[in-house]
Amino acid sequence: MDAIAFLIDFILNVDQHLAVFVQNYGAWVYALLFAIIFVETGVVVMPFLPGDSLLFIVGTMCGAGLMDVKICMAVMLVAAIAGDQVNYSIGHHIGPKVWQWENSRWFNRRAFEQAHSFYERYGGVTVILARFMPFIRTFAPFVAGVSAMNRGKFTLFNVIGALIWVVGIITMGFFLGNIPWVKSNLEIIIWGLILGPGLIALWGAWKAGRQAPTA
Numbered sequence: 739m740d741a742i743a744f745l746i747d748f749i750l751n752v753d754q755h756l757a758v759f760v761q762n763y764g765a766w767v768y769a770l771l772f773a774i775i776f777v778e779t780g781v782v783v784m785p786f787l788p789g790d791s792l793l794f795i796v797g798t799m800c801g802a803g804l805m806d807v808k809i810c811m812a813v814m815l816v817a818a819i820a821g822d823q824v825n826y827s828i829g830h831h832i833g834p835k836v837w838q839w840e841n842s843r844w845f846n847r848r849a850f851e852q853a854h855s856f857y858e859r860y861g862g863v864t865v866i867l868a869r870f871m872p873f874i875r876t877f878a879p880f881v882a883g884v885s886a887m888n889r890g891k892f893t894l895f896n897v898i899g900a901l902i903w904v905v906g907i908i909t910m911g912f913f914l915g916n917i918p919w920v921k922s923n924l925e926i927i928i929w930g931l932i933l934g935p936g937l938i939a940l941w942g943a944w945k946a947g948r949q950a951p952t953a
């Protein structure tokens with residue numbers, strides 16, 4: 739319970755925790771940022787780590803002169819790309835075993851083949867958009883690997899999505915994070931970055947589920 743409480747506190751007060759870390763450990767903060775982004779995107783059982791909010795806060799701290807924005811962008815970009823590649827590789831390793839499974843109560847082969855077809859047709863857009871959706875961005879590369887999406891195609895869209903996500907949100911934080919109104923409402927903004935994309939994804943899934951029976 740203590741670990742969960744600390745994690746929640748870290749997510750909601752990531753600016754305070756990072757500021758303390760920078761004061762105590764200096765440049766080691768870049769290793770911490772790499773680890774958080776890499777684990778969130780590369781380990782399928784760790785989807786709850788902060789992503790969007792962390793990038794925004796890092797941009798804000800860079801704008802205040804506490805960290806170097808170019809180093810932060812480079813470190814977190816490499817972490818995001820490498821994390822997705824590892825996640826894809828894990829799914830890709832599991833995938834061939836899944837192809838050998840027969841239809842059963844727990845496995846629908848036709849649904850699996852449809853997932854493979856979906857990722858071949860729309861996987862690029864899915865990989866890019868998933869970057870901005872908590873939880874989904876952790877599972878999307880894993881599912882892409884399991885469904886045998888072409889590795890070259892996945893890598894291309896992985897890099898594009900990571901560039902837009904990391905550079906875009908850090909830049910927003912750099913230029914907007916130190917505006918007085920933003921600073922005074924930072925907790926609300928963090929909640930918005932956490933819940934907003936997730937609610938949009940849930941709404942999209944619900945809408946798609948309602949349309950599926952008709953189709």
